[in-house]
Amino acid sequence: MAKFTPLSFAALLMVSSALVSPAAFAQEAPAPQADAPAAPAADAPAEDVPAEDDIEISGPGAGGNSEIVVRGVFIPNVIKSTPEVVSVLSEADIARTADGDIAGSLQRVTGLSVVGGRFVFVRGLGERYSLALMNGSPLTSPDPLRRTVPLDIFPTSVIASTTIQKSYSVDYPGEFGGGAINLTTKSVPRDPFFKIEFSTGGDTITTGEVGYTYFGSSTDFTGFDNGARTLPRNLRDAFASGNPITAGANFTAAQVRDLTASLANANTSLIQRNNNIPVNFSGQLSGATNFLVGDVNIGIVGAAGINNTWRTRGGVQQISQGIVPQNGVDALLPDINFNYLTTENRIVVNGLFGVTADVGEHKFKWTNVFIRDTVKDASIREGIDARITDTRLINRSRTTWFERQLINTQFVGEMKFDDFRLNFRGSYANSQREAPYERTFDYTFSAAANDFVNDLQSAGEGARIAFSDLDDNVYGANVDLAYETDIGVPITFTAGYAYYKNDRTSIRRDFRFLSGQGPLPFAVSQQRPDFLLSDFNVYTFDVRLFETSGSNGAAAYDAGLEVHAGYLQFEAELADSLRLQAGVRYEDGDQFVMPLDLFGLGSANLVPTNIKKDDWLPAATLTWNLAENMQLRFAASKTIARPQFRELAPQQYLDLEFDRTFFGNPFLKNSRLINLESRFEWYFERDQRLTAAIFYKDIKDPIENLGFRQGDNFFTTFANAPKATLYGAEIELVKFFDLIDLGGTFFEERRMLIAANYTYTNSDVKVTAQDMIADPLSGAMVAASTIFRTGGFALTGQSDHIANIQFGMESTGERLSQQTILLSWNSNRVTNRGPAGQPDFVEYTGPRLDFVWREGFKLFNRTGELKFEARNLLSTDYVEFQQLNRSLILNNAYEIGRGFQISASLQF
Numbered sequence: 001m002a003k004f005t006p007l008s009f010a011a012l013l014m015v016s017s018a019l020v021s022p023a024a025f026a027q028e029a030p031a032p033q034a035d036a037p038a039a040p041a042a043d044a045p046a047e048d049v050p051a052e053d054d055i056e057i058s059g060p061g062a063g064g065n066s067e068i069v070v071r072g073v074f075i076p077n078v079i080k081s082t083p084e085v086v087s088v089l090s091e092a093d094i095a096r097t098a099d100g101d102i103a104g105s106l107q108r109v110t111g112l113s114v115v116g117g118r119f120v121f122v123r124g125l126g127e128r129y130s131l132a133l134m135n136g137s138p139l140t141s142p143d144p145l146r147r148t149v150p151l152d153i154f155p156t157s158v159i160a161s162t163t164i165q166k167s168y169s170v171d172y173p174g175e176f177g178g179g180a181i182n183l184t185t186k187s188v189p190r191d192p193f194f195k196i197e198f199s200t201g202g203d204t205i206t207t208g209e210v211g212y213t214y215f216g217s218s219t220d221f222t223g224f225d226n227g228a229r230t231l232p233r234n235l236r237d238a239f240a241s242g243n244p245i246t247a248g249a250n251f252t253a254a255q256v257r258d259l260t261a262s263l264a265n266a267n268t269s270l271i272q273r274n275n276n277i278p279v280n281f282s283g284q285l286s287g288a289t290n291f292l293v294g295d296v297n298i299g300i301v302g303a304a305g306i307n308n309t310w311r312t313r314g315g316v317q318q319i320s321q322g323i324v325p326q327n328g329v330d331a332l333l334p335d336i337n338f339n340y341l342t343t344e345n346r347i348v349v350n351g352l353f354g355v356t357a358d359v360g361e362h363k364f365k366w367t368n369v370f371i372r373d374t375v376k377d378a379s380i381r382e383g384i385d386a387r388i389t390d391t392r393l394i395n396r397s398r399t400t401w402f403e404r405q406l407i408n409t410q411f412v413g414e415m416k417f418d419d420f421r422l423n424f425r426g427s428y429a430n431s432q433r434e435a436p437y438e439r440t441f442d443y444t445f446s447a448a449a450n451d452f453v454n455d456l457q458s459a460g461e462g463a464r465i466a467f468s469d470l471d472d473n474v475y476g477a478n479v480d481l482a483y484e485t486d487i488g489v490p491i492t493f494t495a496g497y498a499y500y501k502n503d504r505t506s507i508r509r510d511f512r513f514l515s516g517q518g519p520l521p522f523a524v525s526q527q528r529p530d531f532l533l534s535d536f537n538v539y540t541f542d543v544r545l546f547e548t549s550g551s552n553g554a555a556a557y558d559a560g561l562e563v564h565a566g567y568l569q570f571e572a573e574l575a576d577s578l579r580l581q582a583g584v585r586y587e588d589g590d591q592f593v594m595p596l597d598l599f600g601l602g603s604a605n606l607v608p609t610n611i612k613k614d615d616w617l618p619a620a621t622l623t624w625n626l627a628e629n630m631q632l633r634f635a636a637s638k639t640i641a642r643p644q645f646r647e648l649a650p651q652q653y654l655d656l657e658f659d660r661t662f663f664g665n666p667f668l669k670n671s672r673l674i675n676l677e678s679r680f681e682w683y684f685e686r687d688q689r690l691t692a693a694i695f696y697k698d699i700k701d702p703i704e705n706l707g708f709r710q711g712d713n714f715f716t717t718f719a720n721a722p723k724a725t726l727y728g729a730e731i732e733l734v735k736f737f738d739l740i741d742l743g744g745t746f747f748e749e750r751r752m753l754i755a756a757n758y759t760y761t762n763s764d765v766k767v768t769a770q771d772m773i774a775d776p777l778s779g780a781m782v783a784a785s786t787i788f789r790t791g792g793f794a795l796t797g798q799s800d801h802i803a804n805i806q807f808g809m810e811s812t813g814e815r816l817s818q819q820t821i822l823l824s825w826n827s828n829r830v831t832n833r834g835p836a837g838q839p840d841f842v843e844y845t846g847p848r849l850d851f852v853w854r855e856g857f858k859l860f861n862r863t864g865e866l867k868f869e870a871r872n873l874l875s876t877d878y879v880e881f882q883q884l885n886r887s888l889i890l891n892n893a894y895e896i897g898r899g900f901q902i903s904a905s906l907q908f
Contacts, residue, residue, distance in 0.1 A: 110757035122178025129177025137427035167635035188299025201901025211343035223347035266530035315894030338383030516542035554595035582620035728761035816856030871899035
């Protein structure tokens with residue numbers, strides 16, 4: 001498609017979380033847990049299950065003179081053995097695709113698509129409908145205002161397998177829409193090992209090309225700054241005073257000038273051109289060992305890594321002024337039209353430490369994960385904002401530094417007592433997000449000076465800075481007890497209790513720089529940003545901070561969600577070929593978002609939210625074995641979807657992926673879903689299958705992204721539509737072909753893989769003139785037609801078509817040799833409802849073609865691996881647009897480029 005290159009393209013730094021990828025890790029197969037029924041890994045070690053169809057068990061008979069032989073057919077497959085509709089991404093699958101983070105790997109799974117490279121959509125339902133767990137325990141998100149976890153922060157090297165459950169069972173949390181994604185971290189292998197891995201690469205748009213950056217501090221490349229962005233003590237004291245920082249009753253003009261001069265200036269505001277953006281790199285270490293302490297088998301596993309990547313995006317950003325007649329035909333015309341260039345440097349530091357203990361049949365596991373995800377962003381855009389300056393050019397620069405950190409610790413116990421099984425787990429997770437020194441500068445073009453100027457006062461000109469801090473804690477605990485018996489049919493009863501608590505505090509302080517003497521002199525207004533706010537100018541021209549916190553929403557808020565849940569479930573073999581799992585879950589949920597009036601000014605706009613509801617959520621799945629290795633499943637359930645904190649909180653935040661400001665709606669309410677599904681499964685050989693499914697969902701009060709304009713700003717907010725339905729079908733084929741019949745030594749130990757899946761989804765948000773909903777800005781009940789257009793339209797984030805194809809060859813011998821071609825594609829999807837009757841914002845991502853080559857080798861009698869990756873070989877670009885008749889608005893369009901990476905690892 002067409003390239004969007006109005007500017008020179010610069011550096012790309014995007015970190016795909018990096019931690020070691022120890023191939024020797026044995027995959028774990030935990031028993032189902034309350035809120036965490038994780039399926040065992042699809043490629044469990046060969047010692048655990050026979051790889052061939054024929055099974056022979058022999059031993060001494062009576063008196064030791066005879067032999068008992070039992071023969072049967074067994075094709076082990078986790079997807080087949082689970083009582084629910086699931087997809088499993090095994091360690092072998094993850095290694096084959098070689099995606100650096102788990103979000104990239106999940107986009108290959110049937111029915112899954114990844115939006116913004118971070119958030120997983122299941123069957124066309126938005127990320128709010130996707131539940132993410134780690135080893136069955138709840139996760140907290142390091143992303144601003146979100147409860148949903150961006151899965152690109154989890155490196156594939158620390159994940160043993162991922163189970164995607166698409167039909168609901170009551171041992172999962174009730175917030176279940178499209179599906180639940182359970183990440184299982186790697187466990188202790190049978191044999192001790194130590195592994196080193198290093199990789200480097202880049203892309204054709206970023207690496208070695210022109211981009212933007214700023215100094216920040218000398219240690220930014222590690223993801224930790226050296227203290228340069230630490231707030232000055234006098235500013236911290238001023239924040240703690242509880243007063244707005246503006247010259248007046250609480251602070252003198254001199255005090256505010258001192259605060260202004262104390263800020264780190266040049267190192268956080270001066271954007272510099274980099275003519276040769278560096279290559280990406282990552283390094284990882286991992287190791288594991290085990291030993292006996294008496295009769296207890298102790299295992300220890302550890303991993304650590306760093307990933308430093310660059311990404312440059314350059315293109316067009318437009319916003320439509322509305323629908324206007326053009327030559328007798330309605331059209332869209334932009335009143336905001338910018339060309340831009342953004343360079344992002346992303347550094348992800350990861351750590352994993354785990355201890356396991358096997359005490360007889362009892363297993364205990366303590367797992368700790370640390371992830372620090374830092375983004376350093378520099379952006380310059382130039383164009384026209386007709387709302388502010390008519391046709392005068394505006395030059396707008398931005399520098400940001402986002403520190404996002406996640407610490408998760410969990411303890412799991414699995415205990416067996418004859419016919420009873422007792423499982424328990426407890427977890428604690430803390431995430432923090434700090435964004436010091438978010439700076440923007442706006443300069444307008446002056447014909448008189450033939451230059452861009454900024455006098456800190458005139459329309460279209462100014463300088464702003466913001467400091468924000470978010471702290472989030474998640475506590476989880478659950479216990480379940482299972483009892484196996486036979487009452488004419490084999491049956492297992494399970495009862496469980498789960499507790500979940502999430503609390504969050506977010507503070508954002510916004511400031512504008514103003515001169516107490518009025519507009520700066522003409523000569524001064526031409527200075528670059530670091531000189532413009534220099535100490536000399538601060539004291540000479542009385543430049544001061546002027547606090548605007550809370551002028552557009554809440555400056556701070558507290559939020560929380562507490563859930564008590566209990567469930568009862570049974571699984572029974574009703575007949576030789578019929579299995580039923582059914583149960584009911586009760587959840588008592590209490591969610592709140594409380595905007596805080598930091599300065600005691602009594603703002604009427606600070607509307608609190610409190611959603612307190614209890615729900616009974618039944619679910620049942622019937623599995624019918626049609627024939628040997630064939631089965632048919634029928635599933636039905638009722639579930640809910642709660643609004644996320646970011647969707648409720650009336651606080652602005654900038655999403656760098658979409659380059660758009662989001663703002664919450666405190667009047668949202670829970671969505672309720674009815675889910676129906678049927679799936680046919682045929683397992684014709686080990687790890688080979690054909691599956692086909694149809695599904696239907698009825699959603700009451702679905703939450704939709706909604707674009708709106710307020711004053712000079714464009715925002716995305718959220719609103720409950722009256723109702724929606726979603727239906728679709730999916731099919732998957734995984735098949736290996738031996739190549740020995742082709743002859744020659746090359747094909748003797750090789751097989752070919754063909755893996756393909758396709759999902760069709762159709763959704764319909766239904767709005768009539770009689771429907772009433774809460775207005776996102778006022779909370780008043782208004783006609784839904786004033787917020788949404790009437791009739792039917794697709795859910796935001798839903799693609800009608802999702803397809804993936806993998807074609808490759810691999811060795812079946814001892815030495816690793818694997819070549820894989822991967823093609824993925826999803827059709828256009830809506831990202832935002834259009835504002836004021838305009839067409840929706842539509843996202844085009846197009847086809848993506850990748851190639852991965854993995855080869856094993858021996859060095860000094862040690863096993864190693866070389867890997868080559870080529871990504872986006874079709875050079876597909878990204879475009880978000882609005883279209884009306886012959887008019888087109890490019891909301892966001894940029895090139896992505898082709899990416900290449902090589903890596904090497906050596907295991908000791």
